[in-house]
Amino acid sequence: MQFLKFIQQPWHWSVSGLLIGLTVPVLLLLGNKAFGISSSLRHICAACFPADISFFKYDWKKEAWNLFFVAGILLGGFIAGHYLQDGNDIQVAAATQARLATYGVHDYSALLPPEIFSWSNVFTWKGLVFFVIGGLLVGFGTRYAGGCTSGHSIMGLSNLQWPSLVATCCFMAGGFFSANLLIPYLFKWLN
Amino acid sequence: MKNIRYLVAGTFFGIVLVKAQVISWFRIQEMFQLTSFHMYGVIGTAVVTGIISLQLIKRFKIKTIQGEPISVAPKTFNKGQIFGGLLFGVGWAITGACPGPLFAQIGTGFTVVGVTLLSAIAGTWIYGALKPKLPH
Numbered sequence: 001m002q003f004l005k006f007i008q009q010p011w012h013w014s015v016s017g018l019l020i021g022l023t024v025p026v027l028l029l030l031g032n033k034a035f036g037i038s039s040s041l042r043h044i045c046a047a048c049f050p051a052d053i054s055f056f057k058y059d060w061k062k063e064a065w066n067l068f069f070v071a072g073i074l075l076g077g078f079i080a081g082h083y084l085q086d087g088n089d090i091q092v093a094a095a096t097q098a099r100l101a102t103y104g105v106h107d108y109s110a111l112l113p114p115e116i117f118s119w120s121n122v123f124t125w126k127g128l129v130f131f132v133i134g135g136l137l138v139g140f141g142t143r144y145a146g147g148c149t150s151g152h153s154i155m156g157l158s159n160l161q162w163p164s165l166v167a168t169c170c171f172m173a174g175g176f177f178s179a180n181l182l183i184p185y186l187f188k189w190l191n
Numbered sequence: 192m193k194n195i196r197y198l199v200a201g202t203f204f205g206i207v208l209v210k211a212q213v214i215s216w217f218r219i220q221e222m223f224q225l226t227s228f229h230m231y232g233v234i235g236t237a238v239v240t241g242i243i244s245l246q247l248i249k250r251f252k253i254k255t256i257q258g259e260p261i262s263v264a265p266k267t268f269n270k271g272q273i274f275g276g277l278l279f280g281v282g283w284a285i286t287g288a289c290p291g292p293l294f295a296q297i298g299t300g301f302t303v304v305g306v307t308l309l310s311a312i313a314g315t316w317i318y319g320a321l322k323p324k325l326p327h
Contacts, residue, residue, distance in 0.1 A: 076203060077208070077299045082299075112304075
């Protein structure tokens with residue numbers, strides 16, 4: 001099982017980036033589909049709770065490929081998470097580790113810190129901030145922006161669309177503000 | 192079922208997201224704290240690969256596997272890309288995920304991220320309900 005051992009190591013950024021970028025032509029070749037994931041959230045709304053809102057009144061079944069694609073991501077996450085990991089701690093930059101320690105985050109055994117991402121936090125202030133408010137911002141923000149990292153930053157930039165460059169710069173600006181000013185403050189309040 | 196191919200493509204993409212570690216909350220903190228090149232390398236390589244692929248498809252008028260022409264709709268600008276983009280950025284750093292990685296995080300076993308996903312669906316719904324009142 002040399003091959004399995006080989007792919008169980010963390011992948012180099014160039015290999016990962018190449019494979020993510022190839023998703024763009026693969027979806028076009030499979031059926032002229034534009035790479036974009038946040039649309040799936042809109043289709044779920046249209047399918048389950050359209051509530052007579054015009055934004056959700058369209059034939060979502062025509063876009064069902066997108067729902068199959070995200071179901072695949074879930075399945076791929078399961079396969080990679082359960083069979084393709086080498087069991088070592090994730091290697092995080094020392095400066096970030098020092099900063100996360102002040103947040104009370106010390107466990108690097110998985111891709112996400114269990115100090116935050118565990119069921120016991122759901123009905124706490126931490127859960128409200130990291131799951132509910134964070135999720136609302138992701139869903140509201142991506143739809144308002146008309147796309148997310150996949151639709152704008154990868155598909156849009158690949159197609160040299162300047163509105164996607166504006167969106168990407170705003171994603172990054174929001175993230176820099178959040179990670180450097182907001183999150184430290186949130187942890188001070190939550191811990 | 193003609194959609195099964197997208198399930199397969201999604202599965203490969205999900206595996207790549209996990210192995211690239213771009214679904215990791217830690218990698219997102221590093222990216223925004225400017226302490227690691229990893230995320231910039233991944234996204235940069237992906238964009239360059241995408242640009243080259245699209246140029247080849249356009250230059251050689253490559254068709255889909257069913258022989259249909261390939262066309263990509265242009266993006267039109269509105270103020271949502273600024274306001275929505277900033278809000279999403281704030282949420283990206285908090286959750287450590289954009290929409291795709293939410294599905295992958297759940298798959299790896301962090302089932303609690305299902306709460307985040309439901310909140311993201313609710314956020315999308317709220318946008319739909321408020322859309323006529325928001326600046327665009």
